[in-house]
Amino acid sequence: MIEIKNLHKSYVMGKNSLHVLKGINFEVAEGELVSIMGSSGSGKSTLLNILGMLDEADEGSYMLDGVPIKNLNERIAAKYRNKFLGFIFQSFNLISYKNALDNVALPLYYQGVKRKERVDIAMSYLEKVGLAQWASHLPSELSGGQKQRVAIARALASNPKVLLADEPTGALDSQTSYEVMDLIQGINDEGRTILIVTHEPDIAQMTKRIVNLKDGVIIDDTRVNQVRALSHV
Ligand code: ADP
Numbered sequence: 001m002i003e004i005k006n007l008h009k010s011y012v013m014g015k016n017s018l019h020v021l022k023g024i025n026f027e028v029a030e031g032e033l034v035s036i037m038g039s040s041g042s043g044k045s046t047l048l049n050i051l052g053m054l055d056e057a058d059e060g061s062y063m064l065d066g067v068p069i070k071n072l073n074e075r076i077a078a079k080y081r082n083k084f085l086g087f088i089f090q091s092f093n094l095i096s097y098k099n100a101l102d103n104v105a106l107p108l109y110y111q112g113v114k115r116k117e118r119v120d121i122a123m124s125y126l127e128k129v130g131l132a133q134w135a136s137h138l139p140s141e142l143s144g145g146q147k148q149r150v151a152i153a154r155a156l157a158s159n160p161k162v163l164l165a166d167e168p169t170g171a172l173d174s175q176t177s178y179e180v181m182d183l184i185q186g187i188n189d190e191g192r193t194i195l196i197v198t199h200e201p202d203i204a205q206m207t208k209r210i211v212n213l214k215d216g217v218i219i220d221d222t223r224v225n226q227v228r229a230l231s232h233v
C-alpha cells in the first residue's frame with residue numbers, strides 16, 4: 001500500500017538547514033495498523049505529512065497504492081489525497097461553526113457528492129462512531145473524545161485506503177484515549193490500513209507494528225502482539 005525508499009527531508013531557515021529525515025525506508029501492506037514512535041522533534045509529523053501528501057520529500061521515492069507520488073500538480077495531489085487518504089489530528093481540526101454531521105459531510109462536498117447523499121453517508125459514519133444522536137451539535141458542545149470520534153467519521157467518509165493519525169490521543173485522558181483506540185482497532189479489523197504517530201508506549205502497543213524513529217532514521221521496526229484497547233476500557 002505504501003512503499004518509501006531513501007526518503008530525505010530538510011527544513012531550510014535562512015542560512016541554517018535542519019536535516020530531519022535521513023534516509024527512511026519502509027513498506028506498509030494493506031490492512032496493517034502501524035505506530036510511528038520517537039521523541040518530540042524526531043520527525044514523526046514530518047514523515048506523516050509526506051505520507052499524507054501535505055508535504056514533499058527532498059529525495060527518495062514514495063509509492064501509494066502503486067502510484068508514484070512525485071511532482072504532482074496541486075489539482076492531482078488533491079484528487080489523490082481525497083481518494084487515498086483520511087487524516088486524524090491531535091487537535092481534531094473540526095470546523096467550529098459547523099455541526100457534527102456537516103463536519104463529517106465536508107469531504108464529500110469536495111468530492112462533488114450531492115447534498116442528500118452526503119447527509120446519508122455522513123449520518124452512517126456518525127452512527128458507526130456512536131454519535132448519531134449528536135449530529136446537530138456543534139464541536140463546542142462535544143467532549144474531546146466525541147470530537148475525535150467526529151474527526152474519525154470525517155476521515156472515513158470519503159472511504160480512503162489509508163488513515164493517517166498524528167497523535168490522535170494526544171489531547172485525551174487515558175480512558176478516553178483507550179476508547180478512541182478501540183474504535184481505531186475496530187476500523188482496522190475491517191481491513192483498513194492505519195498509521196498512527198504517537199509518543200505514548202501504551203498506545204503503540206495497541207497497534208500491530210511499532211516503527212521507532214530517532215535522529216532521522218528508523219532504528220527499530222517490530223511486529224507486536226496487539227493489546228486490545230477494550231481490555232483497558
Ligand atoms: P515530531 O512530530 O516527531 O515531534 P516534527 O516532524 O514535527 O517532529 O519536527 C522535526 C523537526 O523539524 C523539529 O526539530 C522541528 O522543529 C522541525 N520542523 C518541523 N516543521 C518545520 C518547519 N515547517 N520549518 C522548520 N522546521 C520544522
Ligand code: MG
Pocket residue numbers: 044045046
Ligand atoms: Mg509531531
